[in-house]
Amino acid sequence: MEHESVPLYWRNIPSYYRLAARRCRKCGEVYYPPVVKCPRCGSSELEDFQLPHEGELVEFTVLRSVPTDYMKQKPLVIGLVKLGPVKVLGQIVDAAPEKLKAGQRMEVVFRRVVVDGKYGLVMYGYKFRPRP
Numbered sequence: 001m002e003h004e005s006v007p008l009y010w011r012n013i014p015s016y017y018r019l020a021a022r023r024c025r026k027c028g029e030v031y032y033p034p035v036v037k038c039p040r041c042g043s044s045e046l047e048d049f050q051l052p053h054e055g056e057l058v059e060f061t062v063l064r065s066v067p068t069d070y071m072k073q074k075p076l077v078i079g080l081v082k083l084g085p086v087k088v089l090g091q092i093v094d095a096a097p098e099k100l101k102a103g104q105r106m107e108v109v110f111r112r113v114v115v116d117g118k119y120g121l122v123m124y125g126y127k128f129r130p131r132p
Contacts, residue, residue: 019108019126021086023049030085053108054131055083062097069114081106081128094129105131 021032026043032051037044060079070076077092077100092100093111106128113123 019051019053019083019088021049021051022046032083032086032088051083051086051088053083055081055088055106055108055128057092057100057102057104057106057128057130058082058087059102060092060097060100079106079128083108088126091127092129093127100130107131 019032020034021030022034022036023030023046024038024041024043025045025047027038027041029038029040030049031039031046035046038046058080060077063076063078064074066074066076073091075097077095077097078089079092079100080087080089082088091113092106093109107130108126109129110124111127113125113127115122
């Protein structure tokens, strides 16, 4: 599987690891993934905004046919989680799909995403799991 370059991956670490978003100082809109210019008002005056590490499951789907890199994770559960002012898409772990439901409290966890053999890069990032 072809992945992004190593330098690009390292530049994006704040959004991958810390859920660092951007908030427009002019209109207050929050964006994740981060943007350099506000799509709503056009302002370039943006500031860092830390998303909360707890949220609510909005919706999810279960993938039973997955890419080769994810075969050990079948079935792969992907969910849309509301974290403060934004909704973030991510993998849901540590949960049986049949026990998940919309409205359930979720927390962000830090896990390995994939290993890129070509570059020798182990990619980590956020995933979600149900709150105990």
